[in-house]
Amino acid sequence: MTSYRLQVNGKPHTVDVDPDTPLLYVLRNDLKLNGAKFGCGLGQCGSCTVMLDKAPVMSCVLPVSLVGTRAVRTVESPGTRWVPGVVLQQAFIDEQAAQCGYCIAGMIMRATALFERESTPTDEQIRNWMQPNLCRCGTHMRILRAVRRAADVLATQPVRKKR
Known part of the structure; x- marks a missing residue:
């Protein structure tokens, strides 16, 4: 487990998760933001799309370790x-x-x-x-x-x- 500081919907959050944990799982399981959905788990359907800074990303294939200091925005934002x-x-x-x-x-x-x-x-x-x-x-x-x-x-x- 590693501690990550994330900026999600304008608020700071700290989560302790495995570096390979998909951002989608952190959003849904740790932060209880359930707008982004698990569809395919392969980055092929887009149900998990969130914004990373100003770019849409498929959060099911983005490890939380790659988010860094970039702002995450979900549909709940x-x-x-x-x-x-x-x-x-x-x-x-x-x-x-x-x-x-x-x-x-x-x-x-x-x-x-x-x-x-x-x-x-x-x-x-x-x-x-x-x-x-x-x-x-x-x-x-x-x-x-x-x-x-x-x-x-x-x-x-x-x-x-x-x-």
């Missing part, structure tokens, strides 16, 4: 209340993008990363960006429409900072 996060969540509701809901936290985090990089993404950028995350229920088209809807709404709103 207060940052999801910033304007794009609220708009994005509402777009997923409006487009009925969730069927079972298992992939949605990962999809929301991946789309959040897109909006932090590109304020007005094209349909092609949205498709390419969201491609690594899978929906086993087959609502990909609704998910893409939700991200497009959020992008359209955000394009008409003044930019606001996170609270």
Whole structure:
């Protein structure tokens, strides 16, 4: 066991775990943050997507020892209340993008990363960006429409900072 100091959702945490423990397990088991889901355990489905600094990562294959001092953000983050996060969540509701809901936290985090990089993404950028995350229920088209809807709404709103 090794002690790791993590910055998760803006708060410091110290955990004592094996260096090879996936970040997903630390988030779910030690920090009780259950938004990110265990899907495949191989970094192939994206249900476990969280943000590491501003990049989406699949937390099921990221050893906690590689996180270092970088900020971890999950779907439970207060940052999801910033304007794009609220708009994005509402777009997923409006487009009925969730069927079972298992992939949605990962999809929301991946789309959040897109909006932090590109304020007005094209349909092609949205498709390419969201491609690594899978929906086993087959609502990909609704998910893409939700991200497009959020992008359209955000394009008409003044930019606001996170609270």
